[in-house]
Amino acid sequence: MPLSSPASAPHRSICRLQRLRSPLSRVAYALPAGAAHLLVLEAGTVHLRQGEQRGAEHPSPRLLWWAEAAPRELIASAGSRGLLVSIPLGSLTQALPATPIGDQMRRTLSQDLSVSAEGAATLTDLLEGLAREASAAEPGADLAQMQYLTLVLLTLWRVARTDLVVLGRAPQGLSERFVLLAGQRAREHWTVDRYAAELRVSRDRLGSAVKRTTGLSPQAYLHRLLTREAMELLANTGMPVSQIAFRLGFGDPAYFTRFFRRQADQTPAAFRKAHRKPGATQPLSFAAWP
Numbered sequence: 001m002p003l004s005s006p007a008s009a010p011h012r013s014i015c016r017l018q019r020l021r022s023p024l025s026r027v028a029y030a031l032p033a034g035a036a037h038l039l040v041l042e043a044g045t046v047h048l049r050q051g052e053q054r055g056a057e058h059p060s061p062r063l064l065w066w067a068e069a070a071p072r073e074l075i076a077s078a079g080s081r082g083l084l085v086s087i088p089l090g091s092l093t094q095a096l097p098a099t100p101i102g103d104q105m106r107r108t109l110s111q112d113l114s115v116s117a118e119g120a121a122t123l124t125d126l127l128e129g130l131a132r133e134a135s136a137a138e139p140g141a142d143l144a145q146m147q148y149l150t151l152v153l154l155t156l157w158r159v160a161r162t163d164l165v166v167l168g169r170a171p172q173g174l175s176e177r178f179v180l181l182a183g184q185r186a187r188e189h190w191t192v193d194r195y196a197a198e199l200r201v202s203r204d205r206l207g208s209a210v211k212r213t214t215g216l217s218p219q220a221y222l223h224r225l226l227t228r229e230a231m232e233l234l235a236n237t238g239m240p241v242s243q244i245a246f247r248l249g250f251g252d253p254a255y256f257t258r259f260f261r262r263q264a265d266q267t268p269a270a271f272r273k274a275h276r277k278p279g280a281t282q283p284l285s286f287a288a289w290p
Contacts, residue, residue: 013134014091014145017127020046020082029074031066035086036109037074038156039064040120040127044080049073061117063159067110083127087149095149100229104183105157107176119159126152174201175213179221186225187249192218227263230256234272241268 020029022044031037031048039046041060048055050072058064060082066072068089076082087095092109096102130148133141161180177199185195195218196206210218226248233244245256260268 014142014149015088015130016086017131017134018084020044020076020080020084022076022078022080025078027076027080029076029084031072031074031086033071034068035088036068036092037066038085038087038123038152039066039074039082040123041080041082041117042120043082045077046080046082047075049075058114061120063113063115063117063120063123063156065109065113065115065156065160067112083124085127085152091146091149092153095146095153097150099232100225101183103228104161104180105153107179108157108160109153113156113160115156115160116162118162119155122155123152126155174199174206174209178206178210178218179214182222182225186222186229187247189249192222223259223263227260230260230268231264231271231275234268235275241272244268 016035018029020027020039020041028049039062041058041062041064043060045057045059046064047057048066050070060080074084096106096109126148130145130152133144133148138144161184178195181195181198190198192206193203196203199206201209207218210216210221214221216224230244230248233239233247234241237244239247241257242253245253248256250256250259257267260271264271266274
């Protein structure tokens with residue numbers, strides 16, 4: 001089913017989707033403020049224009065993400081083809097999960113990105129599904145759209161993570177590369193020295209960069225990451241404490257209990273008792289902790 005144009009999209013749609021078709025001449029597309037914008041660029045080249053300022057040119061194939069900013073125009077060259085999605089900030093916030101992974105996604109997607117076209121086919125399929133739900137009058141269509149959008153953002157984040165971490169092209173700097181890598185390796189309990197070696201910097205340089213950006217040392221950041229994930233599991237699942245310990249890479253549940261108590265000032269059992277309501281169906285979020 002073809003994607004709806006902005007004029008025909010039903011009012012229930014959580015985002016705005018449109019095809020880029022520029023067969024004969026350049027075409028300008030408005031990127032309004034109050035929304036983030038994703039472009040799956042299949043052919044041609046594009047650049048942004050804001051007033052008299054012209055941004056860098058992006059050749060296809062490419063995945064382009066522009067975080068919310070002042071109103072801009074997207075200029076597509078003749079022959080350009082792609083899929084442009086504008087996501088209001090309210091929908092974006094709702095689609096990002098309130099988990100440690102969601103925090104990493106939010107941090108990565110808070111900046112403009114230009115990454116490889118790997119995952120473009122998956123993104124297109126997901127967006128086609130989102131468009132079908134937006135045009136349907138089926139019960140639960142709003143929920144289905146939000147689930148599709150979450151998968152779109154997760155797929156984009158995975159591709160961006162590969163570009164930023166594996167290929168070492170993090171435009172936001174060393175600290176963000178550490179944060180992204182920590183999200184992958186925290187459960188393996190790497191030492192700070194190993195993170196520094198993986199990122200090809202000295203331990204002191206890594207410590208300074210992470211402290212300047214997060215306010216924490218690399219070790220403290222890793223501890224906070226594990227603690228927040230433990231909190232999510234304690235509050236939102238019925239997993240035994242020992243199973244949570246093993247899931248988070250702790251070989252000894254007793255050591256995990258001591259670790260958690262140092263970080264949260266209470267035992268895992270006490271935390272669960274205080275924060276998990278019997279029979280509760282709504283998950284609790286500790287994204288803002290501490």
